[in-house]
Amino acid sequence: MRVHIRRRVRFSAAHSYENIPDDVFQSGAGIGLARRSVHGHNFTVDLSCSGQLDARTGMVVNIADVDRVLKGLLMPLHESFLERDHPAVAWGIPSTENLAVWIWRACEGRIPGARLERVRVWEDDFLWSDYMGDSGNTVYVTRAYEFAAAHRLHSPALSEEENCRIFGKCNNPNGHGHNYGLEVTVRGQVDPRSGLACRIGEIDAVVNECVVDRFDHRHLNLDLPEFAELNPTSENIAVVIWNLLRPRLGDQLHRVCVRETERNYFEYYGEE
Template identity: 45%
Template sequence: MVLLTRKVEFSAAHSYRVPSWDEDKNREVFGLCSNPNGHGHDYLLEVTVKGHLNEKSGIVVNITDVDRVVKGIVLEELDGRFLNREHPFFIEHIPTTENIVAYIWNELKDRFEDCKLHKIILHENPFLLSQKGEGSMIQLTRKYHFSAAHRLHSDQLSDEENKEIFGKCNNPNGHGHNYILEVTVEGEVDPVTGMIINLAELDEIVDQTIIQKFDHKHLNLDTEEFNGLNPTAEVMSIVFWDLLQSRLPNLHKVGLWETAKNYFEYCGPTKE
């Protein structure tokens, strides 16, 4: 199988509200997103299809055919619309990122010829995305920023071995990064709220569990969690998973950008 991904952008407005709830409850659950006048986003949709290579043409499917199907749904139905007011599905279902990605998946999955829908990712903004593959579950990823220093040094290696393996990163005084932490949860969408998890709750858990503990800290010197550990990005990913798992039972993955070139992720011991 060969995978092919196309991207399409669209803009839309929406509001998160349950009509049967009063204003206080809507604001409690949805925060600023409950504004009845709505707010909007520039969405980025990634559509990945898969298929077998056609030996004569050297392609899996004509990209123009993929564009025709995707744009027929996205641009004609969603682009430039206030979703709650103008789209039949979202008049009945809150247009959360999760509900939008589920709707697009269901509309696209049987419309391709010579290939099959494999995965779609919907970016609502640079810090929030939702994803669906061929399974039934929806994934939601939230991104967080923190800054920290560390020294890469293993007590199980000699000083010479540490210098050889880690180079400048073995500097005795340490060095630092602007980390981007990605936390992905997975589950069924709540039929009332349209969410896998309340974003305010997720933000609070990550802030208390990770950001407050490690932001603007020297991991080797200031934190109990890395006492005796070499705080590589790989180790950090595992430590963060272990800290979050008890508070996020639907945790699917922890991703960590150490730099723009270095990305690490951990999905837990049962998903390796």
């Protein structure tokens, strides 16, 4: 019986990307980064591992062992300047992608009885990277966005009575609204010279143009042709957003997640 567990550790640190070669920036690979701008983050790290449930202890692994390994690795980085105080960390380019891979490699084999499953590194609420041990250094980078929109849940395939019964207050003829959250995950191999798996500035430009600028402060049923005959449920919104982004982002697009409320999330990974 295999059970997955997660442990979270936070540390605060400065960094600057000062070790990325100038020609990488000049080629455009560094789009979205400030070359020599020293800044900092409250980094959050989630380590996920799994193991067989011990019938005697009722545990997969002693969480104290996970905590000891993570804190032993990360607490020396707390309140430091990563590139200058710890030049070997993340190969001198502490992007979230490199940090995720570096933490995985530093922890692998050090937690008795557990198998590493994922390392996730957040630099803030709007950007994080996942690494699952891929030998090709494939990292999944997620960027979060927000837009405010109104909609009415109403399907032309249903009668008025059926729409009212199924969707209740959400079928209000005048509509209602949400502060939607949108997460877009792309995947790519980490470039050893830039520490990046994607060009985040280009991702932002595409998502803003195709989705945020079009959806924000709009009534989805009335203002967007995609929903003229399509019921704008969050499931349909996720699929529509995927179809808008896929031609621009191509195979690097991995996941679209729409957050309707703090309790309701809807994910789409393309056709399976």
